[in-house]
Amino acid sequence: MASHSNQIKKIAMIGCGSMGGGMALLFAEKGIAVSLQDPSTENMDSVMESANKDGLSDRISKYNDNKALCESLDTPKVFVWSLPHGSVGDTVLGGLMPYLDKGDIIIDCGNEHWQNTERRQGKCSVRGIRYVGCGVSGGYQAARRGPSMCPGGDDAALDIVLPTLQMVAAKASDGSACVGRIGVGGAGHYCKMIHNGIEHGMMSAISEAWAIMHKGMGLSLPNIGKTFKEWSSERELKNTFLLDIGVDICQEKEGKVLESVEDKVVQDVTGEEGTGIWSNDEAIEQHVPAPTLATAHFLRLASSDLHQRRVIQKTSGGDHPPKPLEEANQHPMDFLNDLKLAVYVACLAAYIQGLNTIDQANKNKRFNIDYSELLQVWRNGCIIRSDHINEDLLAPIFANGAEYTNPLYVPGIVKELKEGFAALRRITKLAVAADHVVPALGATLEYLKYQTSTDLPTSFYEAELDYFGSHMFDKKGEDPEGRPETGKHHYEWKLA
């Protein structure tokens, strides 16, 4: 495809691993000349090899030094980064700085921490260099064919990069590009971080349902794949990416490959990825209850150290293996329908918790987030794609530049949650009684209970706090509207 006049014509792709390699080929396929740079010659050679196969080799070349790399570009020079998070970006920026000029643009497509993004934006802006923090989702296959892209930064930089990002990004069912003007500063990376938190909540709920079907109902893996396929074709979980890939995972070699996979997620503790940790840190920092995201994360953490689990199992004299769910098999269709609704409610709750975290951060950090653009980014190409949740339920709330509304205030959404609540409770009750591991489903049930209650156990909690710490409390009926504030009363529960 030939590039148009407002499109960027040359880029440098720095970091040519799974994501960067795929994106380099994608940019080249869209008519953009790509200069590769990576410390691993092997990685660059592998991209060149794929370029040869795909007939793109005339548009891709590799460079080992920054001077030559920069000389290969137009003015302004445009760099796309796909690097591990953290100090690597500072090293790369330091190496490029001598060759950068006013107006040059860096589009950081890694999962960088938004504060690193803002620090580098500050450093770059002194020299008139533009740094866009652009979270990218969809995994390495989407990187090659069109990922979901979540850019944030200054408007002038976004004006320049958006037409090109629109060209390469995934397309929604109506053909619109899954990229948008998300907000200023680190807004793009902030929202991508929360996307990953939501992703973890959804992935946990789906995995918990997978184990219930497999170990509780005794369904074969190919049959579970079939069930996931049905769920993804039905209203509530329509076109849910994590179900769609679940079909392939369950059915590959009749489930034999999946059977060989060890039960541990390690990338948080090895430091490869940070978004799960940061998104939970942020929910707490922003005072937003996000238990579906948090318990999903704790399950990952607990799972990571299999050796430790073995030791604890031995110390405790055995484990509590999940038992068959006899009731489920008496009415399997009803049970599977409940299970689907339970997963749906957990996925919707994960979205709500993530969006509420973004909203609070948006108010505190003035990201100026455009929610309709953000939901557009999440329509396709990304891991949390789920059409009904996004397009039917959430997008209408934020249409036409509407202010943020907590989705839990929206009657149509509450109706869906209420309808799913009974199913979630039935599933959780049976699962807990039979020792199934259901942290995201269970935490979602609790979330819905405590978010809708005005009579929580925290009356007693507050009294205990006041007893030992004189932390004050409000009397019933005294709660002032607006932001929570310290109570007005202290009681001398026991005279010293």
Ligand SMILES: NC(=O)C1=CN([C@@H]2O[C@H](COP(=O)(O)OP(=O)(O)OC[C@H]3O[C@@H](n4cnc5c(N)ncnc54)[C@H](OP(=O)(O)O)[C@@H]3O)[C@@H](O)[C@H]2O)C=CC1
């Ligand atoms: N994998 C995925 O599904 C997704 C990943 N991401 C994010 O995208 C980014 C890249 O991920 P991914 O492609 O999976 O990771 P990879 O490890 O495959 O790629 C990272 C690349 O960066 C290279 N690199 C390291 N240091 C430098 C340097 N100083 N200069 C230039 N290149 C360098 C690495 O080289 P070397 O191999 O020699 O170390 C490697 O080729 C990460 O931030 C990740 O979180 C985002 C969405 C999805």
Ligand SMILES: O=C(CO)[C@H](O)[C@H](O)COP(=O)(O)O
């Ligand atoms: O960013 C991603 C998808 O959106 C990457 O796939 C990332 O590697 C997922 O890792 P984690 O589960 O630790 O967030």
